[in-house]
Amino acid sequence: MTIQMNRRNFLFASAAVGGGLYLGISPQAAEAAEAGQLNAWVVIAPDNRIRIMASNPEVGQGIRTSLPMVIAEELDADWAKLEVVPTIADSKVYGRQVAGGSQAMATQYELMRKVGASARGLIVQAAATAWGVPAAELTTAKAMVMHAASRRAAPYGQFATAASALPAPDAASVPVKNPKDFKLIGTFQPGVNNRTIVAGKQAYxxxxxxxxxxxxxxxxxxxxxxxxxxxxxxxxxxxxxxxxxxxxxxxxxxxxxxxxxxxxxxxxxxxxxxxxxxxxxxxxxPAAFQSTATWEKLAGEAKGKPPAMAVHSSGDVSAAMARAAKRISADYAYPFIPHVPLEPxxxxxxxxxxxxxxxxxxxxxxxxxxxxxxxxxxxxxxxxxxxxxxxxxxxxxxxxxxxxxxxxxxxxxxxxxxxxWTREDDITQDFLRPGGWHYLEAGLDAAGRCIAWDNHFISHGRDGKFARAANIGASDFPAGIVADFRVGATVLPLIHTTGFLRAPANNAFGFVTQGFIDELAHAAGQDPLQFRRDFLGAPRFIGDPAARGSYNTGRMRAVLDKAAAMAGWGRKLPARTGLGIAFHFSHLGYFANVIEASVAKDGTVKVVKIWVAGDVGRQIVNPAGAINQVQGSILDALNACQTHSITFADGAIEQRNFGDVPLARMDQTPPIEVAFLTPDYPVTGLGEPAYPAVAPALANAIFAATGVRLRRMPLDTALLKA
The missing domain is CATH 3.30.365.10 (Aldehyde oxidase/xanthine dehydrogenase, molybdopterin binding domain)
Incomplete structure (x- = not known):
């Protein structure tokens, strides 16, 4: 069970939109505060027991381990001896408490550093007062305060009560460590609840x-x-x-x-x-009209008509298409899919x-x-x-x-x-990932460069507006890459609830854009890796560097090259075996995947191995959790693109249980090799960005092995029979 602490006992903390952290306490709260409560996240008891509050929802992404690690690092606590305690939901105290959007690290990494450093500063100040020495002469390690000149040392707990009565420091001036001095951050640590989970004692x-x-x-x-x-x-x-x-x-x-x-x-x-x-x-x-067959028919009819709404237009696509040396068109599609978490x-x-x-x-x-x-x-x-x-x-x-x-x-x-709920409830009452269709055309010049891109996107919604998680953005890749670029959209009617699924929108758009780019590479007679490098162009920001949707082509090229090198791109492979490559920018993370897949004569696909390169900024807090997150994303995406599809008839979902939307078994799990690049950019999250490049990398590998291009998810292996 979680521990509910009296709200009066907290030193309130809030994050301003600009990223500042403000710590404060009223005189009344100070009188009522628990001894040793240094701020909303740190409690140090007189016996030196340390509790760090984990304020974010834990869904398996490891955030109840990684964010407390950040606090513990700056606090100079003994990670092996402290206790991590989940909190209740209280945004007035803790700010953002959401497991979604891979935003926890992006929004809280620097804040939690300040939390830990501020708490350490209060302990040091209290110790300096007690010992009558300058605070600058004190050092800390393993929850101990040391004064080298007098050879004194004492545990944090000895000063905790006095420290909790001190005024909160100015967070802006609180110094944090130089990353080269990290002792905990960057080390492999098991999840704080791993033992209880394995023992069947974790309270879900x-x-x-x-x-x-x-x-x-x-x-x-x-x-x-x-x-x-x-x-x-x-x-x-x-x-x-x-x-x-x-x-x-x-x-x-x-x-x-x-x-x-x-x-x-x-x-x-x-x-x-x-x-x-x-x-x-x-x-x-009123939802009885919903039918997969009807939607397919309507989408096909919409293909030959102009889009119902404009999403983005730059340059002159029609003129660029007219002067193209070669024009390539392709139709991509993907279905509704469910979330199917294992806990009902x-x-x-x-x-x-x-x-x-x-x-x-x-x-x-x-x-x-x-x-x-x-x-x-x-x-x-x-x-x-x-x-x-x-x-x-x-x-x-x-x-x-x-x-x-x-x-x-x-x-x-x-x-x-x-x-x-039952599993049948889970599936039939889900907030589904929306399905969609993309009718694409691109123009290549005589040198094989993409000079025009046109996308008629069709998805679902109500009253001419996209359903939740069904929309396409004006700045979505490859906007900004291709000068003459256009996206229009048409919305088909839907009443059933939709929602965000891991790497929302990107989980489908990655398949479409990276599959189509692969087609352009082959139409140009070029190596798919080199075509992508040329497509991205010189290292630069696309869009406003301060905006969340902007991305750096140099960082993308770096992970692309890394994944290719890991996989030995270009090496000779056995018959009906191919390498597929894809990249994607999602949730502030840059990822590229290479998949080696073999295709038997009966169409059976075997994923031999997957190589993944990622860039989520200058620091990987917990490599153990980070690798788990990437591998989990890969397996999740691999499973979904091969077996998951939700269909409707007479308004109702036709699938009912895992027999209809099966999950991958252990013997279907390929080896996954993960590498991280750590350029000097802010730390961002890992729950989602490794997902989108998986499906296209697999489809591209299948094409390399067989010459058959699969443009619809789930991938139809019946088309691969020799």
């Missing part, structure tokens, strides 16, 4: 237990937007172990509380068993009067707090959220629909309730 959201807790199942419509027409509540209530069954009317808001039928029982098994007896009849839904969606809630307490495996607690408060009509500050360890999220748990459901059902039940 699904493990939450409260006194008097009941269990809930929630039957929702197969077609989103439908309401309950009738349900056999009496039959469900009569079953053993069942305490109640009732209709949830839902709200009329898009993405609000869904209508359905809740079953409350002694165990999850009893609740799910009774759910099968409900025989729910549903009203018609769940949430535990308790409602007492107008107070709500929630234990949730959430990636983004604050919007969940707001949604619960709004739906239940309680004050926002009355909703407390315990951020439980998350058994996989990949973006699904950025939305908190399950949190609202659990809170509503718990209030109706009058008891603490744990809501657990």
């Amino acid at each position: 959201g699904i493990d939450a237990v409260l006194p008097g807790m009941l269990h809930a199942a929630f039957e929702k419509p197969p077609v989103q937007g439908a309401k309950v027409k009738s349900a056999d509540l009496a039959k469900a209530k009569a079953m053993s172990g069942v305490r109640d069954a009732f209709i949830v009317p839902g709200t009329d808001e898009y993405e609000g509380l869904s209508a359905g039928v809740a079953v409350i029982a002694d165990t999850t098994w009893h609740a799910q068993r009774a759910r099968t007896a409900l025989n729910v009849q549903w009203t018609d839904s 969606i769940n949430c535990t809630a308790q409602v007492i009067g107008d107070k709500v307490e929630i234990w949730a495996p959430t990636q983004n607690p604050e919007p969940g707090r707001a949604a619960v408060a709004k739906t239940l009509g309680v004050p926002l500050e009355n909703v407390t959220i315990h951020m439980m360890r998350v058994g996989g999220g990949f973006g699904r748990r950025l939305q908190n629909d399950y949190m609202v459901e659990a809170a509503w059902i718990a209030r109706a039940a009058g008891r603490p309730v744990k809501l657990t």
Whole structure:
């Protein structure tokens, strides 16, 4: 379970938009503060026990290890002896508490350095006062303060109470270490919870237990937007172990509380068993029109028409195409796909009067707090959220629909309730990664250089606007690379919920752009690696260097060259075996992949090995976690591009369980070699940027092995039979 600390006991910290950190404490809070509480993240007890607060959601990305490592480094604590303690959700104290966008390191690395250095400074100041010596004469190491001249040494705990009463230092003037002096940052460290996970003792959201807790199942419509027409509540209530069954009317808001039928029982098994007896009849839904076959037809019809909206246009694409020596066109497509985290969606809630307490495996607690408060009509500050360890999220748990459901059902039940979804719920009620189509044309000059690029992008939305995570940006690659460049879009109608999936948009766009660039290389009769190097051009920033979407072509070329060198690009390979290369810039990270794949005569594809080069700035905090993140991204993307697809018929999702969207097994996992470049740029995140270049690298390897170009995900290996 998480530890909830009284809000008065914190020295409040907040990050300004410009990146400054401000530490402060009121006299009243100082009087109430826990002895040795130096700021919102650091507590040092008189016996020298050190606690570092982990304030970000942990979804397996290792942030509850890496950010505390940053604090511990600057604090000069003994990493082997301190305790990392997860906090509750409280953005007023901790600022951004989100596992998404690979933003934790980008926004908090320097801040956490200041947190640790400020806490160390308070200890040193208190020790200097106690010993009557200048603070400049003191050194620290392993949670000890030393004064060489007098040969004195004492643990931090001896000064912690006095330090906690001192005024907070000016964060802007607090010195941090020169990276060459790092002792902890940059070393391989296991996750702080690894032992408890391996031993089966880690408390995930699904493990939450409260006194008097009941269990809930929630039957929702197969077609989103439908309401309950009738349900056999009496039959469900009569079953053993069942305490109640009732209709949830839902709200009329898009993405609000869904209508359905809740079953409350002694165990999850009893609740799910009774759910099968409900025989729910549903009203018609406005989403009944949804059909994969219909969307495919509409997308095909849109191909021959001008885009419904302009996204980006630079230069004169028509004129450039007219003077091109060669014009190449290709159609790419990708489906809806689900998140399928291994831990089923769940949430535990308790409602007492107008107070709500929630234990949730959430990636983004604050919007969940707001949604619960709004739906239940309680004050926002009355909703407390315990951020439980998350058994996989990949973006699904950025939305908190399950949190609202659990809170509503718990209030109706009058008891603490744990809501657990089935795998079928997970898939059919997912906030899916949107599908899309790209109708591409490019022009090459006589030297094989790309001089024009035109993309008619088709995806989903409502009222002519893109659905969540379905849009394409005006600055998306290769905007800024090709002078005569145009992107237009058409939106097909959709009501089912969509959401962000690891490397949102990029997870699909990488496949399209890098696959098409490979086609251009071959059309130009050039080596795919050299074509890409020439395509990127001289090292420079594309876009405003201060803007999040801008990127450095030199950094991209560096990872491209590194991955190629690792793989031995250009070496001779056996028959029906090929090397494919791809790169992508995503979430401030630069990654390039080379995949070696062999294709049997029956079309079976074997990924022999993957080489990955990445650049996320000047420092890798925890190489063990970083390598895990990259390998996880690679495997996630490799699995999705080969086996995952969600289709609709009569408004409903047709896939139900892992048999329909299988996950990769151990024997399908290829060796993955990872290398990091560390140029002198700010530290950024790793959860997502290694993902987008995987699918195109594989498709390009397949082409190199067989001469067959696969332009649709999931990759159809039936087309590869010799």
